[in-house]
Amino acid sequence: MAPAAKKGTGDAGARDAEAALARSMEGYLAGQIDAFDALYAALAGRLRGYLLSLCRDASTADDLVQETFVQIHRSRRTYEPGRPVTPWAFAIARHVYLMHRRASSRRHRFEESLAMGASETDGARGAADTLADRDDVRRALAGVPPDQRQAVLLHHVEGYSFAEIAARAGVRVNAAKTRAFRGLKRMRALLARSDRS
Amino acid sequence: MSAPDLRDRIARDLKPARPLPPPSRRALVLLPVAVAIVVGVPLVNAFRGDMAVIGFLRAWGFSIGQAAAGLTIIAVALRESIPGRSLPRVALAGVLLAGIAIPAGVLLLTASRFDIGPSAGVAFPEGLACFRVSALAALPSLGLAGLLAARALPLRPVAAGSLYGLGSGLTADAGLRLYCDYTTPGHILFSHIGAVAAMLVVGAALAWGIERVRRR
Numbered sequence: 001m002a003p004a005a006k007k008g009t010g011d012a013g014a015r016d017a018e019a020a021l022a023r024s025m026e027g028y029l030a031g032q033i034d035a036f037d038a039l040y041a042a043l044a045g046r047l048r049g050y051l052l053s054l055c056r057d058a059s060t061a062d063d064l065v066q067e068t069f070v071q072i073h074r075s076r077r078t079y080e081p082g083r084p085v086t087p088w089a090f091a092i093a094r095h096v097y098l099m100h101r102r103a104s105s106r107r108h109r110f111e112e113s114l115a116m117g118a119s120e121t122d123g124a125r126g127a128a129d130t131l132a133d134r135d136d137v138r139r140a141l142a143g144v145p146p147d148q149r150q151a152v153l154l155h156h157v158e159g160y161s162f163a164e165i166a167a168r169a170g171v172r173v174n175a176a177k178t179r180a181f182r183g184l185k186r187m188r189a190l191l192a193r194s195d196r197s
Numbered sequence: 198m199s200a201p202d203l204r205d206r207i208a209r210d211l212k213p214a215r216p217l218p219p220p221s222r223r224a225l226v227l228l229p230v231a232v233a234i235v236v237g238v239p240l241v242n243a244f245r246g247d248m249a250v251i252g253f254l255r256a257w258g259f260s261i262g263q264a265a266a267g268l269t270i271i272a273v274a275l276r277e278s279i280p281g282r283s284l285p286r287v288a289l290a291g292v293l294l295a296g297i298a299i300p301a302g303v304l305l306l307t308a309s310r311f312d313i314g315p316s317a318g319v320a321f322p323e324g325l326a327c328f329r330v331s332a333l334a335a336l337p338s339l340g341l342a343g344l345l346a347a348r349a350l351p352l353r354p355v356a357a358g359s360l361y362g363l364g365s366g367l368t369a370d371a372g373l374r375l376y377c378d379y380t381t382p383g384h385i386l387f388s389h390i391g392a393v394a395a396m397l398v399v400g401a402a403l404a405w406g407i408e409r410v411r412r413r
Contacts, residue, residue, distance in 0.1 A: 031213035075350040087281035
């Protein structure tokens with residue numbers, strides 16, 4: 001086949017694929033789960049490749065693909081019927097990646113500040129005391145119910161927002177906030193008890 | 198979360214969803230507000246003294262044109278709030294600069310002299326009064342545009358907020374120019390262009406605040 005004809009076929013193929021995506025998106029907006037499956041099948045691989053090129057870590061890219069589809073689901077009303085689906089989905093994927101990067105850098109800063117705090121404490125009180133404190137924190141954390149522990153760790157250590165934690169746990173945002181609050185409160189009580197003893 | 202988990206979660210939550218109307222149609226929601234501002238500001242305060250001198254077209258025509266430009270910029274802000282439809286950075290900067298320049302351009306096209314201003318002793322209070330009227334008149338359309346933008350998914354909230362702040366400021370200034378007949382550069386720069394620029398900043402801050410609340 002001549003190159004021009006090949007290019008024409010390629011363009012037509014891309015147009016057909018985009019039209020099929022738009023049909024799936026419209027079905028998805030109408031509430032059809034099959035349409036979501038078709039959308040996932042068509043986009044997941046490409047989104048994974050794109051996210052992998054941004055984050056350069058396969059397992060993070062897999063998580064971000066899932067997160068992108070959650071975000072696509074939440075903002076599916078913003079898709080304008082008749083317009084191409086791909087730029088819309090990729091813009092959401094990029095947003096998810098940027099949010100992830102922001103959360104990671106926040107987590108990194110938190111860990112650095114923890115490390116600095118630990119080294120200062122080490123100088124002042126000695127390594128044995130610091131290790132004992134860490135053990136106390138670990139024990140207190142273990143004494144918190146699992147759902148509250150997860151909320152505390154995800155928000156205060158991993159740096160996830162409550163909306164993200166709620167999405168992961170499949171609960172409302174207020175429930176995620178309450179879990180983290182109650183978890184911290186319980187940890188404080190357990191630490192105070194271990195201080196007294 | 199694995200793919201089957203994701204599918205189960207989506208299936209549990211899946212309901213028909215009506216897509217948002219196109220940005221231009223959503224911006225039309227603000228048309229009654231814009232009309233109320235353009236007509237209301239001079240009605241509540243007073244019409245400028247030289248309305249008869251500058252003529253109907255130069256008075257109302259340019260104000261209507263400026264308000265239409267404001268609404269168009271709000272439509273651009275609503276477009277910016279849709280994933281995949283963001284403006285390129287250069288175009289965004291161009292729209293913002295052009296929007297800020299509109300009040301000066303309208304003045305250059307409509308004023309015959311540029312020395313009509315408040316007397317020396319009251320220049321600041323009168324300038325502040327114009328600034329306040331402009332800012333207060335912009336607030337309803339700013340709030341409404343903020344809500345409309347937040348219903349979509351602004352991936353660059355500060356850019357979207359700057360745009361709808363600018364659009365709201367321009368619409369309010371379109372009404373203000375039917376009331377204020379001062380043409381001195383200092384007054385125009387501070388009270389008119391300054392108020393429009395201030396609304397741009399307020400819009401950006403509002404959008405940033407809404408995004409922070411949404412993320413919690």
